[in-house]
Amino acid sequence: MSRGKLEHMDQKETSEVNWIICFALIQFRNPTLWKKTLSRKRGDVENVSTLRNEKNLKINPRENSKQIYKWVAPFQNGFLNNKSLFAHLEPIYNFICQNKCKTFEDAIDLKELQSFSQDISTADINNWFLPRYKILLKILSLKTKGIDLKGISQVFQTFQVLFVSHYSHRLDSDSSFKRTLVDVHVFNFIAKFLFNRILLKKNQNDPKWLQKFYDQEDGNHLSDKVDYKLLCSLHFTTIYSIINIQLTKIKTNQTLEPQISEYISVLRLIDHILAIVESLIHVLIRFLSKHKLICINQKKAYCRIFLEREMGLKKSYLKNFYSVISSIPEKELKGLLKIVKVVILSLLEALESIEWKHLTAFLEKFPAHEISLQKKRTYIQAALLMTAERNLIARFRLSRWFNKTENI
Numbered sequence: 001m002s003r004g005k006l007e008h009m010d011q012k013e014t015s016e017v018n019w020i021i022c023f024a025l026i027q028f029r030n031p032t033l034w035k036k037t038l039s040r041k042r043g044d045v046e047n048v049s050t051l052r053n054e055k056n057l058k059i060n061p062r063e064n065s066k067q068i069y070k071w072v073a074p075f076q077n078g079f080l081n082n083k084s085l086f087a088h089l090e091p092i093y094n095f096i097c098q099n100k101c102k103t104f105e106d107a108i109d110l111k112e113l114q115s116f117s118q119d120i121s122t123a124d125i126n127n128w129f130l131p132r133y134k135i136l137l138k139i140l141s142l143k144t145k146g147i148d149l150k151g152i153s154q155v156f157q158t159f160q161v162l163f164v165s166h167y168s169h170r171l172d173s174d175s176s177f178k179r180t181l182v183d184v185h186v187f188n189f190i191a192k193f194l195f196n197r198i199l200l201k202k203n204q205n206d207p208k209w210l211q212k213f214y215d216q217e218d219g220n221h222l223s224d225k226v227d228y229k230l231l232c233s234l235h236f237t238t239i240y241s242i243i244n245i246q247l248t249k250i251k252t253n254q255t256l257e258p259q260i261s262e263y264i265s266v267l268r269l270i271d272h273i274l275a276i277v278e279s280l281i282h283v284l285i286r287f288l289s290k291h292k293l294i295c296i297n298q299k300k301a302y303c304r305i306f307l308e309r310e311m312g313l314k315k316s317y318l319k320n321f322y323s324v325i326s327s328i329p330e331k332e333l334k335g336l337l338k339i340v341k342v343v344i345l346s347l348l349e350a351l352e353s354i355e356w357k358h359l360t361a362f363l364e365k366f367p368a369h370e371i372s373l374q375k376k377r378t379y380i381q382a383a384l385l386m387t388a389e390r391n392l393i394a395r396f397r398l399s400r401w402f403n404k405t406e407n408i
Contacts, residue, residue: 067097067154072086072155075135077207082128085124085128088119088162089155089162092165093155095116096154097154110249125163129163136152137156140231142227164245178272185239186239189235190276194231195328233346236346236347239273240354243354244358246265246269247266247354260362271376276347278379279313279318281384282313283325302385302386306386341389341391348395348396349399381396
């Protein structure tokens, strides 16, 4: 046999070995994807390059995941600029399409959920997926009619599931994820995304392809068309879903000792969110006090509790909120006041959506944590009563989360 043929065979064998290793890695690291790969028929996978032109788009009805490329076709320059990352959304989109009639918690398998994000780095989540998640969030919250939101909504859901997968399977092992979740997805979402980008129209960094989309309708600015309540509701659904998946994971863990630390981890996460809620209510009180007299009658229990708490409240979130707000022009304060109320209401609704029943047994066994929660609920109630905002007070008192809080 000639030397050339031998070299050709060596190269062929090396290539085959590389493919074997590649497939073995997929099978080991992502068994769900491996099963789906085996079940695919040849010819189902389409060339993504055809998506450059929506007219050339061909959707294979047997494979739901290809539909996702159609939905992002208007934003192809922004979403298909990294096809390898975008491809991670395909199995998630398939999952959503196959489980339309089920609630998320009923439909999801924890191992399958983990597989959705296990090959995606935190850097990719923060630098590529998160900016696009926010773009979809803004688009879905536009009040403008005439936009087909069905497909965009489904794409947004895939991002939500991806974030739930990413955070819910890392909070246990890395405490920094807890802080990142709160600081980036709760505090920064409110202070930087809502207050700055939406209210103050600071969208200069948005890419041109997105600006064109914003301007294609009636010429009004984005902030004039945003449904703040919908915006917050969509985003905070992602947050409480992460917490609920954490609680579901703990519930399936039969070992008591790890459960204790995991429950405490979830409660600390909730504590941070409660601190943000309370800080926002104090911000609201300061705003309201500029426009109307807020009477502090020390004969009333809630006034005494509020004054006591005001001295002891950790100022980190409060100072940061004030720092952001101080740069907002006087003419925008009315709009800011509206957003603050919406955010507080939405966070109260998110707290209501946490599966507290999964915490009941733990709180009964370790009452110190229940007492701590009780105090925080009382502080929030006292601060809300100071605002005299009936909608917020009613929402708090009508929630199941309020059940164990005494009226003051």
